[in-house]
Amino acid sequence: MSNRPTFRWWPLAMLGAILGVVVLTWFFDGLKPELRLDMRSLPPGAGHWLGTDTLGRDVWLSILAGSQRSILVSIGAALIGGSIGVGFGSVAAFFGNDRLRFTIRTYLTGLLLLLIAVYFAVVLWPTISSTGQVLAGALVVLLLVVSVVVIWWLLKRFGVLGDRMTFPLDTVTQRFIEVISVIPRLYLIVAFAMIIPINMFTLIMLFAVTSWDVMARMVRAEMLKVREMTYIESARVIGLSESKVFFRHALPNAIGPVATQVCFTISGLLIAEATLSFIGVGVSPETVSWGSIIHGYLENLQAWWLAVFPGICIYLTVISLHAVGNDLDRMYHQK
């Protein structure tokens, strides 16, 4: 009873408080820091307990408002990236290189759908944007998709091209993971800042796309163990379909460590977001995040309060996330 692992209270309290601040600033506009050009770069003191930045904004209020961007970006990206990782990793390991078999007509249909996508992106999209004929374009795509589905149904009906071919899913996924992890995330996003505007949405997408590989590797390793278990075999033997075996029996047993990894990913992305804002990528005067406050320190190396207080916030959040992650890990392994 006494050695049953539980959550420690302080990380949960800290994370709860931070989430509370995020929600609070979302609903109350009064908490936005305002520009006060007569109060620039004031050190901590009465009235501004944590000082002001180079534009006269109160650092305390900036920290409250900045939590929104910092927390939402990292949580959003971790959840999206985590889902991608769990999806790819589990499916790749479960089906491996030899268990996923499609009929040739399915491959053909996939190829045709891909061609339609290319047609839409390269041929139709520029047309639509210049003439505004969205409906006509949608109609064309819909017609094409429907006709491909009809072709597939006809082929199936008459049993044409019904031979099965295996799809080397595991190899494809692993190559994909390798390619994703070739360039360090920070450098990739800095380079992307050249061709797309970095805002909250694009940042979440870039983070998600560059951070799913760790999760995929982990879930893949877990699933490789699970798929050899006897209960999977017996589920197959009693005649359950592959998808049922996967969703009912394999996946729930393979995603135990995911919660821990999500905590670690969020903390890693929090640091990545802060680092990017710190070096000035995606920073604009309107957006404020913990990293962008620290960015102000680069302009005035005497204003230590711009670096110290947001830095402490980041560190405390990171510690709490890791503590929760470790608690989750312990609970998973001792259950």
Added chain:
Amino acid sequence: MLRYLIVRLLSAFPALLLGLIGLFVFRVLPSQSVWEERIDLLALEGGSYNTLRIQQEKIRIRKELGLDLPVFYLSLRSAALPAALPLDMPDVQKEWVRSICLLTGQPERVLQLAAALQAKNFSAWVPDNTKLQWQSVRTWVLGNEVAASSEILSQVDELEASSQQWRAYVPALYWNGSDNQFHLWFSQLLHGDLGVSWKNRERVFEVISRALSNTIVFTVPAIILIFLSAYWLVIGMSHLGPRTKALADQVIYFFDLVPLFGWALLAMILFASGTVFSWFPSHISASSLNSFSFWSRSFWPYVLPVGILWISTLPYITKHIDNAFQKSADLPFVFMARARGLGEHTIKRRYRLRYSMLPAITLFGQYLLAVVSGALVVEVLFSIQGVGMLLTQSVAAQDYPVVSGIILLLILVRMLSYLITDLLYYWFDPRIRLSNQ
């Protein structure tokens, strides 16, 4: 051995190829909007404010950068669009011609009409509304005294009569031959030519190698220091009692969670900015000096950057080596060594530590990339003109050739580090060596 090496090299090839394709896609993706801005800026650099001169300058720059060529061997587009518009046509007119083409599906005739309009008066022919609907084309031509001539009106009539709007939805595949952007870019790359910086027309290779020498100066000492001190720390920690060991583990855990920029800011505030002390310079300006002579003259400015990299990476590496070291305590080969009567000290150094350096090899491969990429944060904070700093500056200036050169460098070094990691494993781990024979 050689076979192992070749197999490894070949297995790295697909990733390299994909990386190169990614780089090229990265270049052609924004060709409409982002590079146009850059071209505008370059055109204005000449100092001329004459619209016509700027127009000609833009054409010249576009030619120089190869942006006037088709992107790839094959191009796919709507059958209603013309292959290429005349280079000297102003952007507003291009937009107009495009939308009329999409409305009529007759690219050749629209181009003829455009040429006829241009022949009338080049500068006056600027349509006021780029998104003209077909019905208003005739009214516009009639209302414009330059355009309104019987010859042009008859062309408009013909165009309207032969209008085939459905052609906008028909895809058409064209073969461009070897005179395309990809071919040029790739053949230059194969010759080792990374091109010329769009910012100051310097050779990209020289720009990057200069930055690289500024980075290596502080990353190489840092990496060497990190691995040496991790080695000694693990040995040192093995002498500790259980209580102090637990404390040391806690310290390492909490140090490991401090991000790199946390250490960098801390060091800056404490030792360089003058808030507490100002023992070290806060700016390490790039001088025209050869960085190695700079290094030999004074290493004082680099103490902080090296120290920051050291303290931010050391906990992580120590943790990993120590983990492997702890796990090695009851392994059969250690048991065997004890049974042979070897002293605990020898077992630690010669057997257990050697075994626990294996995960360090993987880590070393990872940090090899950091040697080249430098620590972006440290470079930005101390204004070191290294690779990371060059990347941020080139991105801000939209200097595509330099950015792609840096990314290519990172890809190559990553491949190299995989290879080196494999070789080190081959060297250190007899199990791999034996399983390959």
